[in-house]
Amino acid sequence: MKKYQTKQREQLMLFFGEHRDRQYTIEQLAYNIEGIGMSSLYRNINLLVEEGLVRRSREGSRKFLYQYIGGGDCAHHLHMQCNQCGRIMHMDSKIAESIAATVQNDSDFSIDTAQTMLFGCCADCKAERKDK
């Protein structure tokens, strides 16, 4: 399949790249990205999901949240996903390397950092729990 590098795609990638630690609904993306139509937004986002650059997670029964997870050094560090809000965080590469090295030394096991997701609870959700 031929890949078209359209202007809309570029805008989308640019926006995601600047907001790597947040997830958005399709409506929020449409609102934040100027001049992008709903149909081209859907087409481009589906392509990015297929290519593994954007992760789609389900929020409620009908809503999806999108977050950028590809590009740059994402293949070289670990990712952490919050069980509560679904947000994905990018671990500092140095910390990821030291975890990988520790596991390697202890168990002679090489972690595939690009594929590994750690699950837990993010700072925001923990703070919210304390508020209640």
Ligand SMILES: [Zn+2]
């Ligand atoms: Zn990353």
Ligand SMILES: [Zn+2]
């Ligand atoms: Zn959270």
